[in-house]
Amino acid sequence: MTVRFSHQWRTGVYISPEGDGDLRRVRIRVELRRDPLTRRGGRVAHFQGFHLRRPDLSAEVAASRAHCPFCPERVLVVTPRLEPCVDGAFRVVEGESILFPNISPYDRRSAVVVLSQAHFLAPEDIRPRHLVDGLRAAQRYLGAPGALRRRDFGLVTWNYMPLAGATQVHPHLQVFATDRPGRLLEEEVAASLRHLRRFGRPYWEELVETEFQLQERWVGRGRHTVWLTPFVSRSVVSDLMVVFPGKARLSDLSVGDLEEFGRGLSAALQQLAAEGVMSFNLALYPAREGSLDPAVSLHARLSPRIYFNPAIGGSDSTVWQHLLDEPFMVRSPERLAESLRPAVSDALSEG
């Protein structure tokens, strides 16, 4: 097997304070994992007494409504216009989605896509059309002449809700073109190229094949997409990954690809919301512009964000993720796959 899921166990021991003075030795097992592509570490560690609880965001939603720059009465007045324009227009409009430049750019080309007229969409209200229209607007922006240079990456990301880093409650994506996409994607690209040279087959093809055989993290497959949970997830409740076999970039996706992605994602968000997840980060990871080899398949990662302790607003970004770059999972990817499988498989078979 060329895709290896390597892991080790460690055991922590302590003496429980419970019982009638009777000391009790407790052993807790911790699993240390390595990502099969990048070899980055992560661990599955128990978190005693942890339960997902849906946070109440009604105060944040109400407080942000009156001055929201993305609501329909304000968005065309206060948001900036594109320079150069795309298809002769100052903003890109697809259905309810509106794309315009980011006033805080991350790179040479940096835009925001507002996804809905509604100020707030709960995760279970995010429909496939929101995603399809938003991603079509991103395709038009990145597909404009000169938007992407050779060796650039065309990135689409989403911080949904303040806990995930959003500065506005109103749902919106970020789109940008850059030759510096961050260390994680750079490592994935380099490792994917090494894998192709060494084994003669793309890593992403072998990952899909291996995960299908194992079934442990397999969520489902549609005509255009494969859904699984990454062996080393970044979310404490584990991530969902979508692979687009044979596709390298956002520009390669047809409307059929986007619709299937939208259906699966909408179903996954409904299931996650039912469990209490009200926040997430999402990123689409493409191949570099100009690369002709099939080493990297376009893939997406949806990473739920939660409050460890909603009562005190306790964030899930701890020193482990933030300063040690060693994510830990209190719910395993295998358990997340089990919980998402029925709803996502149903949504994928509707096409």
Ligand SMILES: [Zn+2]
């Ligand atoms: Zn709004």
